[in-house]
Amino acid sequence: MAEMVTILIDGKPIEVEKGTLVIEAARRIGVMIPHFCYHPKLKPDANCRMCLVEVEKMPKLQTSCSTVVAEGMVVRTNTPVVDEAHKSVLEFILANHPLDCPICDQGGRCDLQDFSHRYTPTGSQFTDTKRVYEKGFFSPLIEKEMNRCVSCLRCVRYCDEIMDVKALANAARSTMTEIVHFAGHPLDCEFCGGCVQICPVGAITSRLSMYEFRPWMMKRADTTCGYCGDGCSLILETRGEKVIEVMSSHGNGRNNGDLCAKGFFGYQYVNHEDRLTTPLVRQADGNLHPVTWDEVLPVLAERLTQIKLAHGADAIGGLISARCTNEDLYLFQKFMRLAIGSNHLDSTARYGHVNAARALRRVQGTNRWTVSYEDIVQADALLLIGTQVTAANPIVGLKVKEAVKKHGATLLTLETLVPSIETTSNITNLSALHVAVPPGRHAAAVRGLVKAAFDENLVDAALSSRAGDYVSRIRAAATALPYPEGLDEAALRAVAKAFAGARRGVILIGQDLLQAPGGHESAVNLLDFLLLLGKLTQPGWGLAPLTEENNEQGAVEMGATAEYLPGPADVGDAAARTQIAGAWKDQPPASQGMHLLEMLDAARAGTLKAMLIVGENPVRSLPLSAKAASALEKLDLLVVQELFLTETAKLADVVLPACSYAEKTGTFTNSEGFVQKVRPGLEPVGDSRPDWEILSSLSVMMGYPLEYGDAKEILKEIRAVIPGYRVLGAKPEPAQVAAKSVEQYLTRGFAEDLPARYSAGAAPKANSHRWALAVGQTLFHSGAMSTKAQGLLELQHEGKLIMNPADAQRLGIADGDRVRLTSTSGEATVPVTMLGRIPEGTLFFPESFREALAGLPSMTPDPVTGVPYCKQLRVSVDKVGTGGASSGPPPARIAGGK
């Protein structure tokens, strides 16, 4: 319990924690002290002087934003002296502020406007001309009007303290202080939009919504972002049929008002002109033609029924995107399992998250995190393995930054990136210990970590006595392996030691680990690591897999994969089947369902006759070598529910227009298991319908009515069926490690695949392709959806291969040159750019532009979880035009932390 002090503000007593600022204490009793530079997120700066108050026994007025409460303090905020001070400060600020409110986008939500009204200054003693800045181009997305600036430096401080980007500077001094990027160049940064949102006036605004509408003319919808698994709360500001802008509010949501470029600037795909607006059906001429819902649905229901009758329910499969709401996902699997009667269904959680979900369920009994974002912030050691957190999960990245920068947590990173200060933040710059792990080697690094736990004598004594067999067999398996070649052994051991020595520690894992061969085993091995340290069941400790898509967690929990019923519960689990049959009043099919790759194989073999694909585009998501297109072409019936006419939709017999998240009601479940509301900001575009509604209508016409009045009714059923959804809202039931599962794992469960989990794995195949290429997320794009968002295209409109500047220099490659990449499966020619954070010998290519890689990637399916691994490959690099021999990278270099 924090120590409390009582102070008197304007005669009202209030008890607050020691260390609270006067301005915050005042706010709690509804006294709003005017301010510009103060923001609860930022350290006090007290530069604007607006928040002056009278404090008894202090000779001068005090800035309430930097004065800490003390017992018995008497504060007055509304005396004539204070009022006069506020007026004077405002007069100074207005001395230089232009009277351009009519053309200023901040008008209507401007602090300066509000305070000017409050203090109604009617004149000014200043007769000098106002300062005028030369106007220049600032950036494609962010507009700067320095004449309006009040020099509160909130933007500069936010960019440094919260984002760790430090892209903004306050150049010059005094009245001519100016917010600039480096040397007056156009802004090049993370484009999180934080400066736009935190600016109290109209000095920094968004260009995407410039001169559009006044704040009060727009409709607001509080909803949840549809990009990554972080689950940020955001506000869609809409007018008519268009999203005008996205905002967030401080103190709100898991993101606490912070957003990333995708969240803040990536909304325009919703209103993209290519959105599908009517159902399309392939007709006799072989082309897709628009039809009405009334025409398409009965015919489609009949076709599905025919196929079911002719070939059995097992001839029909389904695939759904984990970008759909829980309600869509739940109804999808229910539709597949009951209306169709097939267990052949899958979701995009298959691309990696099932690896983590399966491992967590197996060891700790729950597929959820046992920690939350608060635990990340409070941790004193954080271990990041293959997360690329800033690019893939930017807001979790902010939590990590907060832990390190504000609370002094020790950051340990096993990442592909190496420390290097550039225009976007780089989490490894904050590392206390960094082990550079080349693409595809994270699984080996994890095995090294477990070995280090033994070599450094970090194993919990209580565990050794309680589960001696487990410890000795893991010891034998893990220590029999050598430390992974090419990784810094000393650093790896130091990481294990530092992590074990912490009071609270969280392991964050991401796509570089989970979407690479050994992803599933690595997740289990990390749970071994936590068990061995004796920390898995400790509060504040846990393994936290990050998800690429916003609702992968929901997809697993809704049972939208072949192996899981809602819960998730194993399809073969008798108790779960009984429970679900009770709720559904029908039995789910007992057959073992096929996952995505198996369905494609079955389609190719001709046993799968029809597929229903909701919002996913396997033709693009899987490499050409997976031959998804030819498999889908063999189907008798391919139905696709989509926003756009994707590569997959182009192959379909029936394309049904679906609503985007901006038009839907429902819920998303984020990485950490928070179930959050999705609210519509727009009416459905054209004739599009929510995915669940389409499935519901189909079920009715197929004679197996799954009827719901609205999405809320589905949620009601979900809450009855799935334990994790009983308590929703701001403080849901935290997931707990189930003692029974751990016990079972320690006695028997661990042994079943022990040799496979601790084998050195296939050595990287020695071939002539010596560069390691990783395909992954970037800060500005996620999947194909973001490439339909104009704002994000302004930041990055094509995929460029990124290499280390030293490598580029050796090869004689300049920024923008093109190179030919060759792998065992194909070749591609792409432009090149350089970044110091990409280690030498490694290449990176943005996943959102993977079309450019054509046939380059190959695919390795996971033998256990069926995850298609296709993001790490080995290539040769040739500068196009020179025709010179391919040159290899230098030997692997080991980079230590700072």
Next chain:
Amino acid sequence: MTSAFSKAAQERIPGIIARYAEKRGALLPLLWLAQEEQGYVSEEAMKEIAGWLDLTPPQVYETVTFYTMYNRRPIGKYHIQVCRSLMCALVGTDNLLGWIHAKLGIKTGQTTPDGLFTLSQVECLGSCGTGPMMQINDDYYERLTQDKTNRVLDDVKREGKCPLATGPFMFPEPAQK
């Protein structure tokens, strides 16, 4: 990669950084070093310094712009800084500027076409008893008259220095050997 710093200057850098408890402390001296090298602080130099000190280029830039004594554009070989603070102003800063203009044809902020002289006005240079005065590169020239100014400028143009230079003044005066 080419550097904005000469080899000799680069060798001094680790020593300069080592003088400070925090790397960032070496920012001002390194900017001076850059200015010594090139006569001004170039963008390339700022980026290099940012790299050494774990700062971002915008952070270096904001420091450079705060201090007027860092030049952000190339200047002439000889930088004439005329004190314009109160004491000098009272005894003829304006006259001095006029003499320089008459002699070299440049006004404040301008550089002679031959690239030799750049004229700036600066705040107090600490020679309040001996105005009007100017500083050319590292040397002071005080109690200036038009004749004296002309002579100084002629000498500097011809030889790079002038015997009329005064100082450096130190207080307390160093003990005589």
